Amino acid sequence: MKSFIPSTSRVVLLPALxxxxxxxxxxxxxxxxxxxxxxxxxxxxxxxxxxSGREEARRLPGVRYAPQVAGVGLLLLLGVAFGPLVWGAAPVTHYPRPGGVVTHLGTLEFHTSVLFDAGIFLVVMGFIVTAIDGLVAQSHRRG
Structure with missing residues (x-):
């Protein structure tokens, strides 16, 4: 009899994300x-x-490319933090400036703090997934 857990975990993945x-x-x-x-x-x-195990989990693009996801998040963080220096502004300057036009998507306002938080999200998720994959790989080598 096959377990229902692997198929259930695959169904739960997208809603969890x-x-x-x-x-x-x-x-x-x-x-x-x-x-x-x-x-x-x-x-x-x-x-x-x-x-499902490591082999099945590594078929997911987000798992396979987790180090790159963390790297993109880090580049995004650094870009938001130090990009304003290029235009002569202080690091981590908020754009658009007060009184400026803010782009909206529904109720979401696009500004530098949204990009900064996106970078944090990518770094945290990419790092944790990379660490999990490394720990699982290490346990497979020992066992």
Whole structure:
């Protein structure tokens, strides 16, 4: 008899990632944050490791490219933090400036703090998934 857990974990993955993004975006309206969202997303991936094993989990693009995801997040963070220096502004200058036109998508306002939080989300999720993959690989070598 086959277990229902691997198929259930695959069904739960996408909704869990959607919830993680919702937690990230909710931080601009109420309590919510990108760090917690990155942890939630990584926990969804961890469920894939536990339920299906390393080989099956590494078939997911987000798992296979987790170090690159963390690297893109770090570049995004550095760009938001130090990009204003190129235009002669102080590091971590908020754009658009006060009184400037803010681009909206529904109720979400696009500004530098959204990009900064996206970078944090990518770094946290990419790092945790990379660490999980490394620990699982190490345990397979020992066992």
């Amino acid at each position: 959607v919830v993680a993004v919702a937690v990230w975006l909710k931080g601009y309206v109420e309590a919510g944050d990108s760090f917690g969202a990155g942890v939630l997303g990584a926990l969804a991936v961890l469920l894939q490791y536990v339920a």
